[in-house]
Amino acid sequence: xxxxxxxxxxxxxxxxxxxxxxxxxxxxxxxxxxxxxxxxxxxxxxxxxxxxxxxxxxxxxxxxxxxxxxxxxxxxxxxxxxxxxxxxxxxxxxxxxxxxxxxxxxxxxxxxxxxxxxxxxxxxxxxxxxxxxxxxxxxxxxxx
Amino acid sequence: xxxxxxxxxxxxxxxxxxxxxxxxxxxxxxxxxxxxxxxxxxxxxxxxxxxxxxxxxxxxxxxxxxxxxxxxxxxxxxxxxxxxxxxxxxxxxxxxxxxxxxxxxxxxxxxxxxxxxxxxxxxxxxxxxxxxxxxxxxxxxxxxxxxxxxxxxxxxxxxxxxxxxxxxxxxxxxxxxxxxxxxxxxxxxxxxxxxxxxxxxxxxxxxxxxxxxxxxxxxxxxxxxxxxxxxxxxxxxxxxxxxxxxxxxxxxxxxxxxxxxxxxxxxxxxxxxxxxxxxxxxxxxxxxxxxxxxxxxxxxxxxxxxxxxxxxxxxxxxxxxxxxxxxxxxxxxxxxxxxxxxxxxxxxxxxxxxxxxxxxxxxxxxxxxxxxxxxxxxxxxxxxxxxxxxxxxxxxxxxxxxxx
Numbered sequence: 216x217x218x219x220x221x222x223x224x225x226x227x228x229x230x231x232x233x234x235x236x237x238x239x240x241x242x243x244x245x246x247x248x249x250x251x252x253x254x255x256x257x258x259x260x261x262x263x264x265x266x267x268x269x270x271x272x273x274x275x276x277x278x279x280x281x282x283x284x285x286x287x288x289x290x291x292x293x294x295x296x297x298x299x300x301x302x303x304x305x306x307x308x309x310x311x312x313x314x315x316x317x318x319x320x321x322x323x324x325x326x327x328x329x330x331x332x333x334x335x336x337x338x339x340x341x342x343x344x345x346x347x348x349x350x351x352x353x354x355x356x357x358x359x
Numbered sequence: 360x361x362x363x364x365x366x367x368x369x370x371x372x373x374x375x376x377x378x379x380x381x382x383x384x385x386x387x388x389x390x391x392x393x394x395x396x397x398x399x400x401x402x403x404x405x406x407x408x409x410x411x412x413x414x415x416x417x418x419x420x421x422x423x424x425x426x427x428x429x430x431x432x433x434x435x436x437x438x439x440x441x442x443x444x445x446x447x448x449x450x451x452x453x454x455x456x457x458x459x460x461x462x463x464x465x466x467x468x469x470x471x472x473x474x475x476x477x478x479x480x481x482x483x484x485x486x487x488x489x490x491x492x493x494x495x496x497x498x499x500x501x502x503x504x505x506x507x508x509x510x511x512x513x514x515x516x517x518x519x520x521x522x523x524x525x526x527x528x529x530x531x532x533x534x535x536x537x538x539x540x541x542x543x544x545x546x547x548x549x550x551x552x553x554x555x556x557x558x559x560x561x562x563x564x565x566x567x568x569x570x571x572x573x574x575x576x577x578x579x580x581x582x583x584x585x586x587x588x589x590x591x592x593x594x595x596x597x598x599x600x601x602x603x604x605x606x607x608x609x610x611x612x613x614x615x616x617x618x619x620x621x622x623x624x625x626x627x628x629x630x631x632x633x634x635x636x637x638x639x640x641x642x643x644x645x646x647x648x649x650x651x652x653x654x655x656x657x658x659x660x661x662x663x664x665x666x667x668x669x670x671x672x673x674x675x676x677x678x679x680x681x682x683x684x685x686x687x688x689x690x691x692x693x694x695x696x697x698x699x700x701x702x703x704x705x706x707x708x709x710x711x712x713x714x715x716x717x718x719x720x721x722x723x724x725x726x727x728x729x730x731x732x733x734x735x736x737x738x739x740x741x742x743x744x745x746x747x748x749x750x751x752x753x754x755x756x757x758x759x760x761x762x763x
Contacts, residue, residue: 224510245511251626271532271630273524274577275516280501282516290517292525292625300625302512310577315532326515338514 221334226260228338231321233299235261242297265321267295267341274310281327289313293341307342318344379476381599383609383762386415387721392559392590392709394492400430404443404488407591407717411484412447415595415607421480423447423454426467426487427713430456432502433494443486460506461662462748463487464592464716465617465755471596472615481601487717488591499587503712506749508623520584520663522624522750524576527665529630531578534680538578541664542569543686545582545706548661551693552703554733559588559709583664585710592717594724610724613649613741614758616642622752635754636673636745643743643756644675651675654758655739656698656726658719660747661705670745671699674756693734701726701734716746720757727761 226232233244236257241250243257250257272291275282282288289305291313305313306324319341326338388410390403398406404425412418423444430436440454459466464487471485491499500520504513507522517525531538545564552558564582572580602609618638621627627634644650651674659674661667668682676697677685690696702708702722705715723742725731745756 220510227511245623247626251621271525271529273521273528273579275518275521275524275575276577277500277518277520277575278497278516279504279513279518280497283497285516288516290515290521290525292529292630300627300630302508302515302517302623302625304515315529336514 218334221336229323231263231265231339233261233263235259242299244295244299244301263295263297266344267293267301267319269305269313269315269317269319270294270300271315272305272313281329285327291341293319304340305342306340312343320344380478382472382475382596382612383599383602383607384594384612384720384724384759385597385602385607385609386411386413386417386595387593387724388412388414389557389592389718389721390590391557392588392711392718395490395589396492398589400434400436400439400488400490401442401446403490403589403591404439404486405447407488407593408443408447408449408484408486411593411595417482417595419449420452420482420484420595422452422471422474422483423449424467424470424474424483424485425454425456426463426465426485426716427456427489428458428460428463428506429489429491429502429712432505433499434490439488443488458713459753459755460748461660461710461712462716462746462753462755463713465719465744465746465757466716466753468594468717468720468757469615469617469755472612475596475598482595482597484593484595485717486591486593487714489711489713490589491587491711492589496587511625512623518576520576520579523663523665524579525624526630526669526750527578527583527663530665530668533631536683538580539566539570540683540687541583541668542566543689543691544661544664544667545569547686547689547691548700548704548706551701551734552707555702555708558703558707559586560703560707579663579665585662585705588709588711590709590711590714590718592714592721594717594720608728609762610727611760611762612757613760614643614646614756616646617753617755618642620752620754622749624750631669632679633669633673633747633751633754635751636670636747636756639754639756640674640745643758647741647758647760649741649758654697654741654743656701656723656736656742658701658704658723658742658744659699660715660745661700662710662747666747667699669751670747674743674745693736698736701731701736716744716755719744719746720759723759727759
């Protein structure tokens with residue numbers, strides 16, 4: 216990723232900020248300035264909750280240049296609760312556990328490093344929604 | 360949908376209103392698809408262009424349109440139109456490179472068609488050429504991702520295989536198929552390629568081989584995917600009047616249509632509906648005055664098996680969710696209800712991306728001229744080609760008709 220593009224897209228990558236159409240109310244991610252539904256201008260910023268479900272996914276074994284070191288990794292289409300689909304990697308989950316419909320939430324993670332001198336690219340990924348464990352107390356004893 | 364209605368009407372009315380001229384293919388040429396270590400881009404393009412000109416009996420066309428996707432990224436070479444014109448002995452004529460990702464070839468053909476139909480030119484050449492094996496595989500696959508949304512798809516490590524995997528995974532989920540159900544597409548392609556001397560993979564494959572194939576991006580395996588190769592194909596186009604006056608053998612271009620959709624999968628309202636494929640096919644059927652049942656064979660864009668299923672559905676050969684059934688029932692074989700990939704398709708003839716659309720055109724012309732050898736379809740009159748750029752963002756559809 217080029218430095219200027221990295222800077223330009225920081226709101227989207229780190230804050231999941233898209234836009235909302237002031238005419239028809241359609242939430243848009245990534246931002247596109249013109250509403251694809253009603254064709255009106257749509258430049259109003261809108262922050263998405265980061266909650267969604269897995270719409271489709273794939274475990275990538277043969278990566279394009281720049282991602283060879285990370286295989287296998289899971290890429291998904293996530294359906295955000297506000298409506299749009301977003302492309303992102305899944306994290307904190309093994310590939311066997313992923314299924315369509317699984318609830319996920321956005322987190323900020325390192326996506327890749329561009330060599331020793333290049334950018335360390337951070338971006339959104341999605342992980343399974345964390346659920347507090349209340350029925351089984353965690354033992355602090357190593358021998359338990 | 361208002362836009363869609365307007366598009367279709369404008370495309371059908373235009374022929375009547377503006378008196379476009381009839382256009383014919385009068386010559387074709389191609390190189391074998393493969394790993395051409397000994398040949399640079401310019402030589403591949405030159406060979407196809409000169410073969411097509413020789414076939415047409417034409418020495419100097421008025422323009423050359425070259426479909427190519429990756430020359431800049433992989434070879435550091437742009438200005439490919441002028442390069443190939445010069446090396447093919449045509450220096451001086453108008454020449455451009457046309458880029459529309461994997462649909463570059465058919466986009467070049469359509470540009471050539473527009474030049475002749477409009478009356479600006481009488482005789483032109485369309486060529487598709489790609490050189491993909493000078494670079495290592497990960498560099499080439501990295502370049503192919505440029506057909507997707509670089510900032511919001513490619514940035515997440517999504518390969519082009521990965522994009523098709525997302526489509527296939529959702530298709531399996533929604534319609535309840537197994538990945539093995541797609542084997543018929545690959546088996547048919549390899550079976551047909553076995554008889555095509557220009558095909559890259561001329562070995563037949565079995566359902567067992569398909570089941571065992573290495574997974575590249577779950578659920579897409581190596582045998583769902585078309586191969587990386589070099590190649591070039593070309594056609595000479597002329598106005599039908601000019602062709603008649605000069606006694607040329609003709610294949611009529613009955614329809615030429617293009618349409619677009621969102622580049623990124625996540626920007627589409629309906630993931631499993633190739634809207635641009637549907638739209639360009641609708642326009643093409645309207646222009647030619649035909650429907651899917653009139654089409655004798657279909658050279659579709661089988662870059663991945665899932666693309667074959669989705670194309671068959673978008674173009675009206677199958678209901679939604681039923682495209683893969685045509686492969687399961689072998690209705691796509693040479694003697695089937697709707698033969699596809701009659702010379703091996705992208706899967707087995709090979710997929711030199713910017714050249715692929717021109718291979719489809721050349722092979723459809725071979726069928727209509729009775730020059731398809733062992734794979735010749737009996738009594739075919741109408742052949743359709745459909746070239747898809749990206750995961751469905753640019754789609755160019757042509758219908759060719761046997762003359763007489």
